[in-house]
Amino acid sequence: MNSADSQHPKFGPGDEALAALPTVYRDDLFAGKVVLVSGAGSGIGKAIAFLFARLGATLAICGRKADKLEDCAEKLRALSGREVITYPMTIRDPEQVDAMLSAVWERLGGVDVLVNNAGGQFAAHAMDFNVKGWNAVIDTNLNGSWYMMQGAARRWVEQGRPGNIVNITAAIDRGLTGMAHTTASRAGVIALSRTLAIEWAEHGIRLNCIGAGAIESNGFNNYREENVSTFYSCNPMKRAGDVQDIAEAVVYLAAPSGKFITGEVLNVEGGMLLWGEFWPAGKPDYFKVDQE
Numbered sequence: 001m002n003s004a005d006s007q008h009p010k011f012g013p014g015d016e017a018l019a020a021l022p023t024v025y026r027d028d029l030f031a032g033k034v035v036l037v038s039g040a041g042s043g044i045g046k047a048i049a050f051l052f053a054r055l056g057a058t059l060a061i062c063g064r065k066a067d068k069l070e071d072c073a074e075k076l077r078a079l080s081g082r083e084v085i086t087y088p089m090t091i092r093d094p095e096q097v098d099a100m101l102s103a104v105w106e107r108l109g110g111v112d113v114l115v116n117n118a119g120g121q122f123a124a125h126a127m128d129f130n131v132k133g134w135n136a137v138i139d140t141n142l143n144g145s146w147y148m149m150q151g152a153a154r155r156w157v158e159q160g161r162p163g164n165i166v167n168i169t170a171a172i173d174r175g176l177t178g179m180a181h182t183t184a185s186r187a188g189v190i191a192l193s194r195t196l197a198i199e200w201a202e203h204g205i206r207l208n209c210i211g212a213g214a215i216e217s218n219g220f221n222n223y224r225e226e227n228v229s230t231f232y233s234c235n236p237m238k239r240a241g242d243v244q245d246i247a248e249a250v251v252y253l254a255a256p257s258g259k260f261i262t263g264e265v266l267n268v269e270g271g272m273l274l275w276g277e278f279w280p281a282g283k284p285d286y287f288k289v290d291q292e
């Protein structure tokens with residue numbers, strides 16, 4: 001997405017709108033804090049970065065595409081007047097993760113909050129997955145998030161300072177048809193976070209997950225139009241969430257409001273776990289009920 005497109009994306013708010021979205025938080029909540037957001041060049045990650053910048057944080061952002069990151073960083077600098085570090089890399093490569101974390105720690109002296117937002121999947125029925133596709137999703141969402149978590153935690157322990165991790169996952173408790181690979185990877189991140197919340201409590205490290213439902217964002221561009229339309233009716237609210245719903249939930253968990261919360265999953269999904277159908281790869285005939 002180039003700079004012009006980022007003002008008028010097909011899905012979700014443009015940059016100008018993003019910078020002015022209403023928020024319940026006070027504008028110095030993260031003053032003096034450093035926040036690292038992965039996948040912040042677009043969609044939900046960008047909204048998270050914008051909100052933390054508005055709340056006084058210094059941002060470091062990473063993702064694969066340098067141009068998207070730089071475009072986002074320019075807007076963040078204009079918004080906050082503070083330094084913003086960009087680091088193009090893939091979270092799938094542990095060496096690139098390590099190099100990025102070292103660079104951020106060196107430039108900013110450390111990080112207070114890590115938001116593991118980078119990730120994704122493709123919509124397909126599980127019978128049709130090939131090995132490469134399965135591995136790509138697991139490697140990105142599960143392994144990538146793990147490298148980031150361990151790398152940050154090691155540095156926090158070394159420095160003797162507390163840390164805070166929020167992982168963006170999906171609302172998977174009822175399964176997600178057409179996304180079996182992502183449910184496996186997100187369940188892995190959730191189980192990992194619960195376990196690490198115990199192991200790393202002695203170091204003052206808190207870890208929590210957001211279970212996102214259908215959130216209107218740049219990510220919708222990866223799905224066929226006829227399937228995207230179902231994302232707006234897959235919950236009792238019969239609408240998609242917006243990127244600020246996730247950004248504000250992340251801030252709630254990362255701020256002092258979340259100081260007694262760890263190992264938790266906060267589902268932000270408009271009630272989708274109670275009711276609704278979601279068919280990102282199309283509805284199989286088996287589930288089609290004749291309407292009389």
Ligand SMILES: CCCCCCCCCCC/C=C/C(=O)SCCNC(=O)CCNC(=O)[C@H](O)C(C)(C)COP(=O)(O)OP(=O)(O)OC[C@H]1O[C@@H](n2cnc3c(N)ncnc32)[C@H](O)[C@@H]1OP(=O)(O)O
Pocket residue numbers: 119120121122123124128129130131132133134136137140170171174175176212213214215218219220222231234272276277278280
């Ligand atoms: C019960 C009610 C439930 C309601 C639920 C609501 C729940 C929430 C979910 C809402 C919708 C979800 C939204 C989002 O998550 S938005 C999106 C986030 N962004 C993305 O997903 C980014 C786009 N995806 C990717 O980047 C890729 O999918 C991937 C993660 C796999 C990374 O791929 P990469 O580009 O790095 O490529 P690789 O070379 O490593 O691997 C590509 C291989 O992957 C396979 N593949 C890719 N696409 C498809 C496809 N469409 N069908 C089948 N297989 C696919 C394939 O093996 C690729 O290899 P080849 O290219 O060599 O064939």
Ligand SMILES: NC(=O)C1=CN([C@@H]2O[C@H](COP(=O)(O)OP(=O)(O)OC[C@H]3O[C@@H](n4cnc5c(N)ncnc54)[C@H](OP(=O)(O)O)[C@@H]3O)[C@@H](O)[C@H]2O)C=CC1
Pocket residue numbers: 038039040041042043044045062063064065066068089090091092117118119120121140144168169170171212213214215216217218219220
């Ligand atoms: N939108 C929704 O309804 C939902 C989204 N989610 C999850 O929320 C997160 C954000 O998604 P969303 O904003 O919607 O979609 P986007 O596709 O806009 O965001 C995904 C981000 O992840 C980055 N990314 C992907 N792979 C890698 C990698 N290997 N290394 C580094 N960065 C990577 C991308 O950056 P780049 O292009 O530079 O690689 C991109 O900025 C994802 O994990 C997504 O699966 C979960 C449930 C629902």
